[in-house]
Amino acid sequence: MEFRRLGRSGLSVSEISYGNWITHGSQVEEEQAHACVRAALDAGITTFDTADVYANTAAESVLGRALAGQRREGLEIFTKVFWPTGPGGPNDKGLGRKHIMEAAHGSLQRLGTDYLDLYQAHRYDRTVPLEETMLAFADLVRQGKVLYIGVSEWNAEQISRGAALARELKVPFISNQPQYSMLWRVIESQVVPTSEREGVSQIVWSPIAQGVLSGKYLPGAAPPAGSRATDERGSGFVGRFLRDDLLAAVQNLKPLAEEAGLTMAQLAVAWVLQNPNVASAIVGASRPEQVHDNVKAAGVVLEPELLEKIDAVLDGFVETDPRKTVVA
16 A cells, blocks of 8 residues: 655545445445455555445444454544534534534544544535634644544635635645546646645545446446446436446546556556545445455556546546536
8 A cells, every 4th residue: 555645734644545435334234344444454545534424424333333443543534524414403414613513523423533533524515604614623623633624525716715714723724525537527627726736635536437437337238236326325426427428438448457457447546546636546345355456556657658548538528627516
């Protein structure tokens, strides 16, 4: 495993991080989830990402139990706050101070830890003053319950405003968690340059485009049983890629992966890690062997000629519009 610094901070994270959106607490039985976490640890992954909303808090609980007994100082545990997880009361969602404080305490309890290495705003909240949000995060840092703060799917302007307030409050704002893959490059034109200027790294999700870049979805064929395309929680994200012309183009990546000595999934993960502003790529798994396969992308250097061939194969199928950043 290789490691990179997150933003301009002193926090090192594994290039491949383990995420449990959709899988833990819902799609995968707990015993299997624990096996996947053990596989991640065995492979050298130290960075684990979750969110309170995943499986309505169950994913955090499963991850906490799976990591119990591990040396806490050797792990980086990340979670997020924004979406509603309670009974639906007016303060059970968003980035108001009350919800942030209560959500943080709930996450700490479920994860079985005294502190979070990184606490992330899962989306930008347009209904709450950003000053209130950032002050709540800053207070958690000063209380020692959170070491660093980050965000997820914020656009360039929002990242810049958040970073300015973080400097005022003297707290470390170091990361953004966007969707990023060969097919989904909306962060490249605005978010990445702004992040580089503000000392923020990307921790990217869906580097394999919900499995599409693994090549398992074939043009003209029904999605494989048990895949993201057949799961209502993930089908909305993968659906945009399930076009026969796009899937046919993706199949043309297979000889390029073979040329590099990689599987298609490894090529996809290695591709996002070529971006120097990407600190870590989040991979999920329903089976331990998927973890072992994906971690082989760590430390891989793709030659410029290969990157050009990938661009040529996917020409016309890549989304680059920064306005497509996922918003609440």
